[in-house]
Structure formats: C-alpha cells, structure tokens
Amino acid sequence: MAKITFDGIEVEVPDGTTILNAARQIGGSIVPPAMCYYTPLKGSGGKCRACLVRVAAGSTKDPRPMPKLVASCVTPVQDGMVVENTTSEQVLDVRKGIVEMLLINHPLDCPVCDQAGECDLQNFAFEHGVSTTRYQEERRTFEKIDIGPLIQLHMTRCILCYRCVYTADQIAKGDRVHGVLGRGDAAEIGTYIENIIDNDFSGNVIDVCPVGALTDKTFRFKQRVWFTKPVNAHRDCPKCAGNVTLWYKGQDVLRVTGRKDQYGEVKEWICNECRFDKKETADWTIEGPAHIDRSSVISANHYELPVLNQSVIADLPESTQRDLEKNPPLKLG
Amino acid sequence: METTSVKPQFSEAAKAEIERICKQYPTERRKSALLPVLHIAQAEFGGWVSPEVQDLVAEVIGIKPIEVYEVSSFYTMFNLKPVGKHVLEICRTGPCMLRGSDELTAHLERITGAKVNGATSPDGLFTLKEVECLAACGFAPIVQVREKYYEQLDTPAAVDAMLTDLRNQVHRPALPWEETGLPNALANN
Amino acid sequence: MGRKLLTEHINVEGIDTFEVYRKHGGYRSVEKALKTMTPDEVVEEVKKSGLRGRGGAGFPTGMKWSFLAKPEGVPRYLVCNADESEPGTFKDRQLMSKLPHLLVEGMITSSYALGANTSYIYIRGELLYVLRILEKAIAEAYAAGFLGKNILGSGYDLDLFVHPGGGAYICGEETALLESLEGKRGNPRNKPPFPAVQGLYARPTVVNNVESIAAVPVIVNDGGEEYAKIGVGRSTGTKLFSACGHLNKPGIYEIELGLPVEEFIYSDEYCGGIWKGRDLKAVVAGGSSVPILPKELILKTAAGEPRLMSYESLSDGGFVTGTMLGSGGFIAMDETTCIVRNTWSFSRFYHHESCGQCSPCREGTGWLEKVLHRLEHGHGHMEDIDLLVSVAKQIEGNTICPLGEAAAWPVAAAVRHFRDEFEWHVTHAKEAAKPGAVYQGKSVLV
Ligand SMILES: Cc1cc2nc3c(=O)[nH]c(=O)nc-3n(C[C@H](O)[C@H](O)[C@H](O)COP(=O)(O)O)c2cc1C
Ligand code: SF4
Ligand code: SF4
Ligand code: SF4
Ligand code: FES
Ligand code: FES
Numbered sequence: 001m002a003k004i005t006f007d008g009i010e011v012e013v014p015d016g017t018t019i020l021n022a023a024r025q026i027g028g029s030i031v032p033p034a035m036c037y038y039t040p041l042k043g044s045g046g047k048c049r050a051c052l053v054r055v056a057a058g059s060t061k062d063p064r065p066m067p068k069l070v071a072s073c074v075t076p077v078q079d080g081m082v083v084e085n086t087t088s089e090q091v092l093d094v095r096k097g098i099v100e101m102l103l104i105n106h107p108l109d110c111p112v113c114d115q116a117g118e119c120d121l122q123n124f125a126f127e128h129g130v131s132t133t134r135y136q137e138e139r140r141t142f143e144k145i146d147i148g149p150l151i152q153l154h155m156t157r158c159i160l161c162y163r164c165v166y167t168a169d170q171i172a173k174g175d176r177v178h179g180v181l182g183r184g185d186a187a188e189i190g191t192y193i194e195n196i197i198d199n200d201f202s203g204n205v206i207d208v209c210p211v212g213a214l215t216d217k218t219f220r221f222k223q224r225v226w227f228t229k230p231v232n233a234h235r236d237c238p239k240c241a242g243n244v245t246l247w248y249k250g251q252d253v254l255r256v257t258g259r260k261d262q263y264g265e266v267k268e269w270i271c272n273e274c275r276f277d278k279k280e281t282a283d284w285t286i287e288g289p290a291h292i293d294r295s296s297v298i299s300a301n302h303y304e305l306p307v308l309n310q311s312v313i314a315d316l317p318e319s320t321q322r323d324l325e326k327n328p329p330l331k332l333g
Numbered sequence: 334m335e336t337t338s339v340k341p342q343f344s345e346a347a348k349a350e351i352e353r354i355c356k357q358y359p360t361e362r363r364k365s366a367l368l369p370v371l372h373i374a375q376a377e378f379g380g381w382v383s384p385e386v387q388d389l390v391a392e393v394i395g396i397k398p399i400e401v402y403e404v405s406s407f408y409t410m411f412n413l414k415p416v417g418k419h420v421l422e423i424c425r426t427g428p429c430m431l432r433g434s435d436e437l438t439a440h441l442e443r444i445t446g447a448k449v450n451g452a453t454s455p456d457g458l459f460t461l462k463e464v465e466c467l468a469a470c471g472f473a474p475i476v477q478v479r480e481k482y483y484e485q486l487d488t489p490a491a492v493d494a495m496l497t498d499l500r501n502q503v504h505r506p507a508l509p510w511e512e513t514g515l516p517n518a519l520a521n522n
Numbered sequence: 523m524g525r526k527l528l529t530e531h532i533n534v535e536g537i538d539t540f541e542v543y544r545k546h547g548g549y550r551s552v553e554k555a556l557k558t559m560t561p562d563e564v565v566e567e568v569k570k571s572g573l574r575g576r577g578g579a580g581f582p583t584g585m586k587w588s589f590l591a592k593p594e595g596v597p598r599y600l601v602c603n604a605d606e607s608e609p610g611t612f613k614d615r616q617l618m619s620k621l622p623h624l625l626v627e628g629m630i631t632s633s634y635a636l637g638a639n640t641s642y643i644y645i646r647g648e649l650l651y652v653l654r655i656l657e658k659a660i661a662e663a664y665a666a667g668f669l670g671k672n673i674l675g676s677g678y679d680l681d682l683f684v685h686p687g688g689g690a691y692i693c694g695e696e697t698a699l700l701e702s703l704e705g706k707r708g709n710p711r712n713k714p715p716f717p718a719v720q721g722l723y724a725r726p727t728v729v730n731n732v733e734s735i736a737a738v739p740v741i742v743n744d745g746g747e748e749y750a751k752i753g754v755g756r757s758t759g760t761k762l763f764s765a766c767g768h769l770n771k772p773g774i775y776e777i778e779l780g781l782p783v784e785e786f787i788y789s790d791e792y793c794g795g796i797w798k799g800r801d802l803k804a805v806v807a808g809g810s811s812v813p814i815l816p817k818e819l820i821l822k823t824a825a826g827e828p829r830l831m832s833y834e835s836l837s838d839g840g841f842v843t844g845t846m847l848g849s850g851g852f853i854a855m856d857e858t859t860c861i862v863r864n865t866w867s868f869s870r871f872y873h874h875e876s877c878g879q880c881s882p883c884r885e886g887t888g889w890l891e892k893v894l895h896r897l898e899h900g901h902g903h904m905e906d907i908d909l910l911v912s913v914a915k916q917i918e919g920n921t922i923c924p925l926g927e928a929a930a931w932p933v934a935a936a937v938r939h940f941r942d943e944f945e946w947h948v949t950h951a952k953e954a955a956k957p958g959a960v961y962q963g964k965s966v967l968v
Binding site for chain 1 (some may be wrong): 880886
C-alpha cells in the first residue's frame with residue numbers, strides 16, 4: 001500500500017495505482033479530468049494531457065518535486081507522494097492551455113452535434129477553459145464517413161484519444177480493421193479501404209468516444225440527450241451480459257448504450273444486437289432510472305461551448321450555420 | 334502492365350530476402366520486419382505501395398492489413414499513390430534552405446514540368462517530393478532518389494548531371510539480393 | 523590540431539573493409555574486453571571516461587548502462603540509435619558510411635558489457651545505402667569470428683542486425699524508436715517504465731547514439747581515465763560537430779571538447795569562416811532544437827568569456843543568453859539570413875514530424891507554423907509575436923516526449939534574441955514578404 005496526499009487529502013491505495021485512480025477514490029471536484037484514459041482499456045491514457053498534475057514531492061524516499069507536470073492517468077503513486085491538482089495555479093493554467101489546444105481545430109458545432117450534452121470535451125472546456133480563442137488560422141476539416149451501416153465517423157470532431165482503437169483491439173481479439181492513419185495533426189481514424197467494422201461488439205466504440213466523432217446512426221429522431229431519460233435495463237442476451245441503459249423520449253426507446261459510471265466509463269461491453277436492434281420496451285426488463293452524476297452539461301443543460309463567442313461563430317462551417325438558422329439553439333435552464 | 338485486380342506477388346529474390354530479414358527478430362515478433370519489408374515492396378512494385386501490395390505485405394508477415402496501413406501512412410518514405418519512374422526527394426529543411434533548396438525546387442519544377450508534392454512530369458519520369466532533413470546538411474542542397482543521395486545541387490550543371498544520370502537508367506539499380514534491377518514501370522498501374 | 527579518437531583513419535583507402543580496419547588497430551577493444559575484462563569492468567571504464575551521450579541529451583553513458591535491469595533469464599538488448607534526423611546533424615551518416623567497422627566494433631564491446639546477446643542498429647530509412655555498408659561490415663565480422671557464437675573462444679555469443687526506419691524524425695526519440703523496431707507507428711511511449719526496465723519487446727534495453735557507441739572502443743583500449751583527460755571539466759573526450767549553413771568549409775569535424783567557438787568558425791583548420799566574405803549573424807549550435815544565439819552571444823558568453831565548444835560553456839547563461847550542445851549540429855547563418863523565415867522552416871519541420879499523439883504538440887506545432895508563415899508572408903500582427911511565445915510555453919513541458927520542447931525552444935529563442943526583426947515583419951509587411959528580403963537593423967540582445 002502507498003499513502004499519498006492529493007490536494008491536501010490523504011488516501012491510501014495499493015501499490016501501482018495511478019495518481020488519477022487514487023484521486024478517484026477520494027472523489028469529488030478534486031478529481032482531474034480525463035479525455036483519453038479509460039480504465040477498461042489497457043494501454044489507454046497519457047495522450048490528451050487533460051489530467052496533468054503537479055507532483056510536489058515524489059515519495060518519502062525521494063521527496064524532490066518532479067520537474068514537469070505528469071499525466072496522472074499513467075503515473076503510478078509512490079508512498080509519500082504529494083500531488084497538487086486544483087490547489088496548483090500552474091496546473092489550472094496549463095489545463096486552460098490544453099483546452100485551447102484541443103479546440104483550435106475543433107469545429108465547435110455543438111448546436112448540431114449529437115454528442116452535445118454528454119460530451120467530455122464540452123464539459124472539459126466548460127469547466128476548465130477560457131471563453132476566448134486566439135486561434136485565427138484555418139481549421140482542419142475532414143469529410144464525415146460511414147463506418148458500416150451503424151456507425152458514423154465525424155473525424156473533424158475527433159481528439160485522437162485512441163480509445164476506439166484500443167476498444168477494437170480488445171473486443172475484436174486481433175481482428176481490428178480500423179486504426180489511426182497518418183500522423184501529426186493530419187492523423188485520422190480510418191479503415192483505409194472500405195472495410196467495415198462487422199464485429200458483434202463494434203458498437204462499443206461509440207460509447208468510449210469522448211466526443212461526437214463516433215456516433216450511433218440508429219439513434220432515432222436525433223434528440224438532444226437532455227430531452228431523453230436514461231433508464232437501466234437488462235435482457236437475457238446470448239452474446240453479452242445484456243446490462244444496458246435505455247434512453248427514452250416519452251414511450252420511445254431512442255437509443256441503447258452501455259452503462260457508464262460517473263467518469264463515463266462503461267463497465268461491460270454490450271453487443272450490437274442489444275445496442276442497435278432492441279429498441280422496444282418489450283425487449284427489456286426495466287430496473288429503474290439511471291443516475292448521471294458527473295456530466296455537468298446534461299444536468300445543467302448547457303450545450304454551447306464557452307468559446308462560442310462572436311469571433312468564433314464567424315468560423316462555423318456553412319453547413320452548421322444553415323443548421324443553426326433552421327434550428328436556432330434553445331436557451332434552456 | 335499489371336492491373337489492380339491481379340494479386341501482386343513478390344519475386345523469388347524478394348521472398349528470400351524477406352525470410353532472411355524475418356529471422357532477425359524473435360519468431361513471435363515477425364511484425365518487427367514490417368518496415369524493411371515495406372521498403373522491399375516499394376522497390377519491387379514501382380516505387381509505391383498500393384493497398385493490394387500492403388495487403389500482400391500483411392500476408393507474408395502474418396499481421397492484419399490495418400497494422401500495415403497504420404504504419405505505411407505514418408512514415409513518409411512510403412508512397413501511397415502512383416509515382417513517376419524517379420521520385421526526387423528534395424530536402425527543404427533550414428540548413429538546406431540556407432543553401433538554396435527553395436531555388437532548387439523551383440528550378441526542378443521548371444525543367445521537369447512536375448509539381449512539387451503534386452503532379453508527375455508529363456513524360457512520367459519525375460515525381461517531386463519535398464522531404465525534411467536528410468542528414469546531409471553540410472552538402473546542401475540535397476536530393477535523394479531511391480538509395481542514392483545527390484549532393485551540392487547548387488548549380489544548374491549539377492542538377493543537369495543528376496537528371497541525365499536518371500534519364501539514362503532503364504532499370505532501377507539492382508539491390509544487393511537481386512541479379513538485376515527491375516524495370517520501374519513493371520508494377521505501375 | 524586536436525586529437526582524433528574516432529576519425530583518425532577515416533580517409534584511409536579501404537578502411538571500410540575488415541582487413542584494412544583491422545590493420546589499423548581495429549577490433550582490439552573486443553579482444554581486450556572479451557579476453558581480459560568482465561562486463562562490469564567495461565562498464566566501469568566507460569563510467570570513468572565521463573562519456574556523455576552524443577545523441578543530444580548528454581546523459582552519462584556509464585551511468586545509463588549501470589541502470590540496466592538484469593532479471594534472471596530475461597534477454598536484454600543494446601539498440602544503437604542511428605536515426606540521425608535532427609536538422610543540422612549529419613555526423614552519424616558519415617561515421618557509419620566511412621567507418622562501418624568502428625560502429626560494429628563498438629556494438630560488440632558494448633553489448634558484451636551489457637550482457638546483450640542480440641543487438642540492433644536502428645538506422646533511418648533514408649540511409650538504406652548505409653545499411654548495406656553496415657550489413658557488409660557485419661558479414662565480414664561474422665566471418666572473422668567477431669560475431670556469432672562463442673566469439674574469440676570467450677563463450678560470449680552475439681548477433682547484430684541493422685533495422686531501417688521509414689522516414690520519421692520522431693523515431694530518434696528512444697521509445698518511439700523501440701516502437702518502430704517492433705513494427706509499429708513511431709509513437710513515443712509514456713514513461714515510466716523506462717527502456718532500462720521495459721524496452722524492446724518489454725525487455726531491458728539500452729539505447730545509445732552511434733557516436734557514443736563508437737567512442738567505446740577508444741575508452742576500452744586506452745582506459746577511461748585517459749579518455750577523461752581530454753576535454754574540459756565534465757565535457758570529456760572528443761565530439762563530432764556537423765558544421766553547415768553559410769560556412770566556407772561545411773563538414774564533419776572531430777574536436778576536443780573545449781575548443782573556442784570562434785576558432786571553430788574562423789580557423790582554416792575547421793570551418794574557415796563565413797562564406798562570400800560576409801559577416802556572421804547567428805548560430806544554432808546543437809541541432810535545430812536548441813536555442814539560436816546571435817553572433818555576439820555565440821562567440822562570447824554574457825559575462826564576456828570566450829564561448830567554448832563544451833556542454834557547460836554552450837549552456838552558460840541558461841536559455842536567456844546561452845544554448846545547448848545538443849547533437850552537435852552547428853548551423854551558421856550569415857548577415858543575409860532572415861531569422862523569421864528560418865524559424866518558420868524549423869517550425870514547419872516540427873509540425874511535419876510531430877507524431878500527433880498528445881494534444882499540445884499535435885495542435886501547437888501546427889499553430890506555431892501557421893503564425894510564423896503568416897508573419898513571414900506579410901500577414902502578421904504585433905500580437906502574433908507574443909502569441910508565439912505563449913503557444914511555445916503551452917507546449918513546453920506538457921507533452922509525452924521532448925519533441926514538444928524541441929519545437930518550442932527555437933521559436934521562443936528566436937523571438938527572445940530577434941524580436942525587432944519579427945516586429946519589422948509586421949511594420950514592413952509588404953517589404954518583408956518579398957523573396958530574399960532581410961531586416962537590416964541591429965538586433966537587440968538578451
Ligand atoms: C524528437 C527526438 C529525436 C531524437 N533523435 C535522435 C537521433 O536522431 N539520434 C540519437 O542518437 N538520439 C536522438 N534523440 C535522443 C534519444 O532519445 C536518446 O536520448 C539517445 O539516443 C540516447 O543515446 P545517447 O545517450 O548515446 O545520446 C532524440 C530525441 C528526441 C526527443
Ligand atoms: S458536443 Fe462535443 S464533439 Fe460535439 S461539437 Fe461540441 S465539443 Fe465537439
Ligand atoms: S474517434 Fe472518438 S474514440 Fe476514436 S480516437 Fe477519435 S475521439 Fe477518440
Ligand atoms: S510530444 Fe509530439 S512527438 Fe512527442 S509524443 Fe507528443 S505528439 Fe508525439
Ligand atoms: S487522461 Fe491522462 S493524458 Fe488523457
Ligand atoms: S537540412 Fe537538408 S539534409 Fe539536413
């Protein structure tokens with residue numbers, strides 16, 4: 001066991017635990033945000049840098065501070081470690097910078113994005129960003145493509161967290177057909193040629209995607225998520241454990257997802273049949289309403305990024321502007 | 334000329350070379366041979382690696398095609414589109430720029446009719462590709478064509494000598510494991 | 523003229539063959555190490571030599587070797603980093619193509635010291651012709667019994683292979699290199715674990731630069747203490763500098779560390795001064811990643827001392843008035859050089875070479891390049907100059923691997939020392955955008 005101090009709070013965790021998971025044991029607002037790490041996915045983390053924290057003391061044995069901020073999601077704790085997150089100006093400042101970096105090439109079309117309301121990037125920007133952007137250059141864009149009949153990829157929104165790649169690797173057991181192609185800011189999720197993901201569990205890439213890059217093409221009526229009501233349900237499924245969340249509008253099941261915890265992580269993969277084909281209440285045994293804690297945006301009904309200010313709106317893609325005119329953003333809450 | 338529907342095949346010499354290379358890594362780590370095998374494939378099939386060629390590479394190494402695509406698109410040496418007979422890789426980085434690489438690029442565009450990072454010359458001979466530092470900065474400006482470095486191309490005469498040298502090549506130069514070089518057009522489709 | 527420990531025989535006819543190389547004392551270190559020394563004794567000599575990694579970071583080689591984990595029954599590897607791609611650096615290519623046996627000898631002696639039975643040389647893919655030269659040298663060494671099973675009857679086995687990259691600067695970063703050697707994209711790994719514990723194939727691995735390995739035979743032959751006598755202070759031995767840019771005699775120079783920079787630039791023994799009779803404007807002394815210094819600060823430190831070619835002297839003044847020795851890529855720029863254009867070119871390089879894994883580097887390198895491109899092409903604003911500094915700061919220190927810093931430092935340093943030239947690009951945008959236009963004013967120092 002290792003004892004660490006995180007934002008002044010002591011916690012004892014098994015050796016090898018990452019700083020992030022130690023913080024999650026404490027819980028609450030001191031937990032660093034995570035955009036790429038995903039507990040069930042081996043190898044994930046370290047990429048987005050949203051979770052950077054300051055190690056003020058490395059360990060009891062070597063109490064020197066670490067020279068750079070570290071990614072809390074991939075850095076293991078040491079006994080006697082002292083970590084600063086919300087108590088460090090530097091960390092908060094750097095995090096603002098990370099938000100800015102993640103947004104400079106982002107389309108900012110939340111008003112027409114399926115993910116709005118349950119988007120980690122939206123939350124992240126809302127909670128940690130600043131409300132202006134200094135970016136004046138042209139934004140990177142990609143065409144949206146279908147990955148098979150059930151999943152759509154809006155590469156423009158992708159933050160290259162690699163979660164979907166690790167997911168495919170793990171669920172498809174070596175039969176992965178999609179991955180990251182290209183490099184640098186030209187890298188993209190792709191299947192290269194018209195390969196489709198036709199694995200029984202491929203739909204899980206939708207659940208792990210922190211943004212609206214991978215979306216469910218069967219999501220009926222394209223409702224704003226905060227108009228939908230999440231309900232936990234299960235069924236006897238020959239392929240998966242059958243534990244899901246149903247998202248209702250009135251009497252209609254609009255979509256089916258895996259059950260996510262407060263950090264947006266699904267604990268069990270669900271199969272494509274449960275996700276895409278079982279959209280009647282009669283298919284399911286209902287357990288009761290699902291609690292959505294951490295997604296502040298769902299609960300607060302915000303769906304505009306704080307950066308959606310005048311100077312940025314001018315930059316919105318034409319298609320978005322047209323959509324906006326047709327469907328002016330609702331002011332809620 | 335081969336068409337895309339015909340499955341490409343490595344020559345016997347290339348197959349032997351691939352097996353030699355694969356033995357350099359632990360048996361369960363054949364994937365390590367991916368980059369060297371891609372180089373062989375590019376040399377064998379006309380200077381670029383088509384999706385079909387990449388699938389073949391996946392097959393001989395025993396990995397998934399996506400694992401090849403991920404890699405071939407990451408490394409800049411692999412051409413993913415058809416190229417001219419000779420790909421001139423012009424270094425554009427600082428030290429070469431200080432010694433005239435911009436002028437060299439413009440000059441090459443003018444006399445070959447090819448567009449840098451774009452269209453091949455109308456005669457199909459030259460593709461111009463800008464690359465980053467080739468580790469020959471003291472001999473700038475530099476052009477690489479396959480395994481050969483042409484250095485100090487700072488006069489029209491030096492450039493002409495390079496182009497003449499290339500125009501006179503009927504076959505690409507043989508690689509160590511081959512008897513003769515393959516005609517470059519062989520696998521272009 | 524200083525002593526040449528590595529390149530003494532570089533111009534000998536046929537030195538790339540085993541026979542000639544052997545005649546000039548080649549492979550003595552293998553005989554000495556395998557027959558008369560334990561592996562730990564070799565490590566000890568390298569420690570005593572004070573040799574610092576020649577790949578850029580300058581980490582003491584002997585110390586790195588002693589960190590290698592040695593769990594029972596698990597193979598360990600030595601991997602030579604011959605990815606040489608840092609703009610301005612071209613020493614390893616020369617060394618390997620002219621003296622392939624020096625590297626092979628160094629690999630054998632070093633592998634013995636580390637207890638590696640398989641070693642790899644990872645060479646950048648563009649240098650396939652050098653790979654052929656190395657493979658030939660390796661075949662000769664096998665034939666002569668210096669590689670393979672039971673080398674020189676010592677009971678020590680070693681296989682040595684050369685592995686080509688595919689065109690990616692980032693694969694010079696040691697963990698990206700290992701990923702690449704495993705047949706994957708060159709994405710640097712998160713650390714820990716470090717390669718000394720989990721490197722190639724998750725086994726303990728040491729990664730060393732070509733020049734570091736090439737220094738090992740000398741150290742073993744003459745003893746670490748002798749080697750440490752050369753140079754100044756903690757900069758021991760000799761170092762290869764790749765001199766390029768606006769010099770009369772660009773090329774590779776092996777110097778004893780401690781040579782005054784002024785002598786290196788102007789002496790006929792070395793670079794022979796600035797070309798075309800022009801004046802020197804600035805120098806990037808250690809490869810494109812290190813801070814650029816204006817003439818006044820590269821020749822003399824802020825305290826007015828002559829600047830020396832050593833790790834300590836080049837970094838004297840920190841990043842305010844100093845720079846770094848880095849990989850020894852010495853890029854000289856004459857008075858007609860546009861600093862903004864040059865900085866843009868470097869930024870374009872890092873933008874092009876970012877692997878794209880982590881957001882500050884993936885997005886930030888592109889941002890820097892685009893802003894610099896605008897400034898250089900007459901579309902800049904005054905705020906852009908501080909924006910560059912701020913974006914660079916947002917990248918620096920917040921990334922997975924040091925490419926982030928490598929992209930940030932050159933920009934920050936260029937603005938630091940040549941701010942007036944950046945401002946001129948805004949105030950005289952039209953003029954500055956003309957090809958070949960150069961700011962004629964005097965740059966403010968510090
Ligand atoms: C982006 C990047 C590129 C690098 N390129 C090289 C290189 O081309 N050659 C090299 O030897 N080291 C390079 N390095 C340094 C290596 O990571 C590593 O420190 C070095 O190979 C260790 O060898 P040494 O201790 O002998 O210097 C690079 C580092 C970074 C971050
Ligand atoms: S909801 Fe999220 S993914 Fe969609 S546009 Fe907004 S920030 Fe981007
Ligand atoms: S598509 Fe989604 S899950 Fe996949 S890398 Fe992009 S953001 Fe991550
Ligand atoms: S700093 Fe740049 S090169 Fe290094 S891992 Fe991050 S994105 Fe890749
Ligand atoms: S969550 Fe830690 S770096 Fe992305
Ligand atoms: S900059 Fe062109 S070879 Fe280095």
